[in-house]
Amino acid sequence: MLSVTNTEEVIFSPELVTKFKEIVSRYPEGKQKSALLPVLHLVQAEFGWVSAPAMDKVAQYLDIRPIEVYEVATFYTMFFLKPQGKYVLEVCRTGPCCLVGAEKIMKHIEQKLGVKEGQVTNDNLFSWRGVECLAACGFGPVLQIGPEYTFYENLTESKVDELIDNLKLTTAAKPVDQIS
Amino acid sequence: MARKLLLEHINVPGINTLEVYRQQGGYRAVEKALKTLTPDEVVEEVKKSGLRGRGGAGFPTGMKWSFLAKPEGVERYLVCNADESEPGTFKDRYLMTYIPHALIEGMIVASFALGAKTSYIYVRGEMMPQIRILEKAIAEAKNAGFLGKNILGTGYDLELYVQPGGGAYICGEETALIESLEGKRGNPRIKPPFPAIAGLYNCPTVVNNVESIAAIVPIINDGGDEYAKVGIGRSTGTKLISAGGNLNKPGVYEIELGLPVEEFIYSDEYCGGIANGKRLKAVVAGGSSVPILPANLILKTLNGESRLMSYESLADGGFATGTMMGSGGFIAFDEDQCIVRNTWNFTRFYHHESCGQCSPCREGTGWMEKVLHRLEYGHGKLSDMDLLVDVSKKIEGNTICPLGDAAAWPVASAIRHFRDEFEWHVTNPQEAVQRNYGLAHYADPLPPVGEPA
Ligand SMILES: Cc1cc2nc3c(=O)[nH]c(=O)nc-3n(C[C@H](O)[C@H](O)[C@H](O)COP(=O)(O)O)c2cc1C
Ligand code: SF4
Ligand code: FES
Numbered sequence: 063m064l065s066v067t068n069t070e071e072v073i074f075s076p077e078l079v080t081k082f083k084e085i086v087s088r089y090p091e092g093k094q095k096s097a098l099l100p101v102l103h104l105v106q107a108e109f110g111w112v113s114a115p116a117m118d119k120v121a122q123y124l125d126i127r128p129i130e131v132y133e134v135a136t137f138y139t140m141f142f143l144k145p146q147g148k149y150v151l152e153v154c155r156t157g158p159c160c161l162v163g164a165e166k167i168m169k170h171i172e173q174k175l176g177v178k179e180g181q182v183t184n185d186n187l188f189s190w191r192g193v194e195c196l197a198a199c200g201f202g203p204v205l206q207i208g209p210e211y212t213f214y215e216n217l218t219e220s221k222v223d224e225l226i227d228n229l230k231l232t233t234a235a236k237p238v239d240q241i242s
Numbered sequence: 243m244a245r246k247l248l249l250e251h252i253n254v255p256g257i258n259t260l261e262v263y264r265q266q267g268g269y270r271a272v273e274k275a276l277k278t279l280t281p282d283e284v285v286e287e288v289k290k291s292g293l294r295g296r297g298g299a300g301f302p303t304g305m306k307w308s309f310l311a312k313p314e315g316v317e318r319y320l321v322c323n324a325d326e327s328e329p330g331t332f333k334d335r336y337l338m339t340y341i342p343h344a345l346i347e348g349m350i351v352a353s354f355a356l357g358a359k360t361s362y363i364y365v366r367g368e369m370m371p372q373i374r375i376l377e378k379a380i381a382e383a384k385n386a387g388f389l390g391k392n393i394l395g396t397g398y399d400l401e402l403y404v405q406p407g408g409g410a411y412i413c414g415e416e417t418a419l420i421e422s423l424e425g426k427r428g429n430p431r432i433k434p435p436f437p438a439i440a441g442l443y444n445c446p447t448v449v450n451n452v453e454s455i456a457a458i459v460p461i462i463n464d465g466g467d468e469y470a471k472v473g474i475g476r477s478t479g480t481k482l483i484s485a486g487g488n489l490n491k492p493g494v495y496e497i498e499l500g501l502p503v504e505e506f507i508y509s510d511e512y513c514g515g516i517a518n519g520k521r522l523k524a525v526v527a528g529g530s531s532v533p534i535l536p537a538n539l540i541l542k543t544l545n546g547e548s549r550l551m552s553y554e555s556l557a558d559g560g561f562a563t564g565t566m567m568g569s570g571g572f573i574a575f576d577e578d579q580c581i582v583r584n585t586w587n588f589t590r591f592y593h594h595e596s597c598g599q600c601s602p603c604r605e606g607t608g609w610m611e612k613v614l615h616r617l618e619y620g621h622g623k624l625s626d627m628d629l630l631v632d633v634s635k636k637i638e639g640n641t642i643c644p645l646g647d648a649a650a651w652p653v654a655s656a657i658r659h660f661r662d663e664f665e666w667h668v669t670n671p672q673e674a675v676q677r678n679y680g681l682a683h684y685a686d687p688l689p690p691v692g693e694p695a
Contacts, residue, residue, distance in 0.1 A: 088403040090317070090360075093443055098425035099408050103367060130425075137427040138408025140367045156329045157530060157587045158486045158573050194411060194591055195329040195530075196368055199571070200485060200492035211370035 072116040074123070078108060082123060094124050098134055102141055107209035111142035139193065140208075147182045147189035149229050151175075152206050155192030159202035163217075167203045168192055170219045174226055187233060188226070244511075245472055247460040247480045248453070249496045252340050258375065260382035263343040271462040272388055275351045276396045279462075284355035288458060290466030292478035297323055297414075297451030298529065298569045300553050303458075304466075309438040310356055311446040319447040320353045321423065322363040322455050324372075325407055325414035329530035329591060330571025333482035334452035336494040338365070338372045342379040346402065348455035350388060351462055353400050356448055360401050363452075364419050367406040376404045411595035415643050416449040417441075418597065429597050430643035451569075453482050474500030477552035481570050488576035490514035503527075503549045503556075504541050507574065520576040524660075527556055528568020530588050531648035533655030534581070535565050561655065580678045581663050585656040586614035592649035603646040606637040610653055617664060620671030627657050627664050 074082070082101055089096040101124065105116050112135050121128040135141045142150070153168050168179075171190050175183055182189045198204040201215035205222075214225060256262035263269070275284050289304030310318060322345070326334040338345055345363070353361045365373050380402050383389045391399050405423055407413050413422045417431035420442050441447025457479060461469045470478045477499035483506070486492045491514040497506065506512045507522065516522050525540040526532060543549050544563040549556065553567045575584070593607035610633050616622050634650035641647070657664060667674040 088401075088405075090443065093424070095425035096405075096423060099367070099422065100406055102408070103406055124425075126425075133427055134408070134425065138367070138410050140409035155587075156591055157584050158330050158571075160584070160587055161487045161573070161575060161579055193368075193409070194594060195327060195331075197326045197332040197335045197366070199330050199332050199487075199573070200494065201332075202486070206368060209370070211368055213371070 070115060072109070072113065072119050074105075074119060075108075078104060079123075086124075095126050095130065097124060098126075098131065099138070102131075102135060103209075106141060110148070111145050145182070148187050148233065149189075149207050151188065151190040151226075152193040152196075152208070153190065154194070154196045154198070154202060154204050156195040156199075158195070158199035159204060162202045164203040167205075167217050167219070167222060170222055171226075174223060187230065244496075244498045244501070245480065246496045247469070247472070248337065248344060248456050248482065249341070249494075257341055258339075258343075258379070260343060260379070260386055263341070264386075267463075268343055269347055269383075269386075269388060271459045272347055272350050273394065275354055275462050276394055276398055281355045281357055284351060284462065287461055287466035288355070291457075291461040291469035292466075292473075292476060293454065293457055293461060293469065294477070294553065295451055296453035296457070296481065296570070298328065298531070300567060303450065303454050306438070306450075307352075307356060307448060309436075310448055311439050312357065313446070317360070317443070317445045318356055318358050319442045319445055320349065320356050320358040320361040321419065321442060321447060321449045322349060322361070322452060323414060323416065323419060323449050324363050324365040324369070324452045325411075325419060326369075326452070327366055327411040327414050327595075328569045328571055329588065330484060330486055330526060330573040331529045331569040332484045332486070333494050333570060335369060335372060336484075337452060337456060337482065338369070338376060342372075342375050343383070344456040344459060345376070345452055346379050346383050346388075348458040349402055350383075350393070350400060351458050352448075352450065352455055353402075354398055358448075359399055360403070362403050362405050362423060362442075364405045364407060364413070364423055366413070367408045370406070373404050373406055380404070410597075411591075412597045412643075412645060415645065418643070419449060420447065427597070429599050430645075432642055472498055474550065474552050475554060477554060477567075481551070481567075483551065483570045483572050485513050485572045485574070487572075487574040488517045488520065488579070489574050490517050497551055499550075499552045500555075501551045503551055506551055506572075507541075513574070516574065516576050518576070520578065522574060523577050523579060524575040524581065526565075526571070526573040526575075526652075528566045529571035530573075530591065531651060532566040532568040533561055533564075533651050534585075534659065535563075535655075536659050539563055539659070540565075561651070562658075565655075578678055580618075581656055581660040582614065582618050582667050582674075582679075585653055586611065586618045588652045589614050589649065592645065596645060596649070597643075600641040600646065602637045602640045603649065606633050606646070607649045609633050610649070614653070617667050618674070620667070620675050622664075622668045622671070624665065624668050626668070627661060630654075631657055 117131040203217040251266040294300040413428040418428040437447040522537040638650040663679040
């Protein structure tokens, strides 16, 4: 559901706005609404999720009504309407991946992270969820991590452990103010 | 070795770059089309080739192109459907990852044929790495003069852009895709009007699958007649098959249409047989939406003829004993897989992905999911199977877009062919939760290819 927990004003950096501009230039005059999905992806990559104030700001930028942004952000599953872990592990849960062990992998992730689907770990580093077929069925089980949407294929429990441990290390190596 | 028209050079190092792609003969089709052919002549070659849309419906591409309205002074658009979300299908992602210029080259030729000055490739949002790959390839092509103003000095202008989706299976349906590209929810439109008359921004629009567009390149290079010689009957050319599930060598294979299914599953050139020495129980041959078939019926038609990977042979027997080519998402189930569980999983998928506009689809998929869930978890009734068939019939044909049918067919076919497995779930609820029904009489009764019968 739409979350209005965050009402702070959102500022789009000049770099972000430059990218918005380039995107809008891809469509005919007056069809700038076409930029909505790409722009929302950029906003999510920057802030980790799309808050109501961020959506209002997008509406303002694209000169459309806020409801036009809300109805789109709530329709598409990729947009997070509340804050997530820094790394969101999205595991394919669809039939073909289940034939090769996706359900076992999801159970393992739940145990390893100690949080249920959709919840965030105490250190705010991880959340996870099942998603639908990622077009990698021949290389399942598979998971992706945004905002780059890097794919991790042919997963085993030990590969998942290694991945999670590595992500923790990468984050630990960075100064605290760069996290999130 | 079978003929390859799309993936011939896939193993050449650096084939993802313009330079290597050109060394392997890339962009010849652009030169040939723009410099020596008229747009109508390009359409004519595509008609002659017999190419059928690779996105699922199998509609002849050349014919679709000839339906495009061409009113004076109105823009026309070509939109490539790279939404690839049909469970079991992963060929388009593969093609875009490893040989992106094949798609770009096809887009240029197809746009020229249709008279489009701006074209879009709509890629599902999860494929961010592929979006970056395509954007890089587009920049390279533009640098080399294959895109932009006055391409190769011919006076033809074309801009090509990549558009990300947002994670919604329904946006693969062409009118939902157009809505999404306009920045809206992916709600399919009522047809008519068809996109060929009023599509993107209300302008005449053609939507084609990635593989269909890429196939334009060999068609123009060799001529439509040459292309039509590959394949069998009205199933011309080659097809990318995404092979997944319990196979020794899952992956993307380019086959000549007409290859026996048995050879595809068991020969070492393709899938190399069923994984872990197990036996084949069932196959979904064309992506999750097409009817599931038990092993004996996927290998041979009801008449005992060898079943082939072609539009006609896969459909032989209609829905009673046949299936469909669909998107070429070939999913193999070994003897340890539970048909009820998989049917529940697929139905959960369709319920999740229904856009919610039509009551039969929105409600019906939810009911079927619930009933299948209770069957799988040992709370089913013997009357549930008839109930499921009844609900599926009420969805089929009563919705705005074919997602309703796509949700109904897997359920109806699973019950048609595996009713005793569903019944066993009711009569043995405890056991059903713990173990799989097993092979029963669905087991592949045939010896592997190469062994005497
Ligand atoms: C629910 C649904 C999902 C679809 N998903 C895709 C898809 O992911 N990719 C695709 O090319 N076609 C998909 N299609 C088919 C398209 O509507 C359309 O027929 C196709 O893109 C036309 O291209 P083609 O003629 O080259 O096959 C889907 C259709 C439906 C009803
Ligand atoms: S059939 Fe389903 S997905 Fe298609 S328009 Fe109707 S509700 Fe939406
Ligand atoms: S089913 Fe998991 S990627 Fe397709």
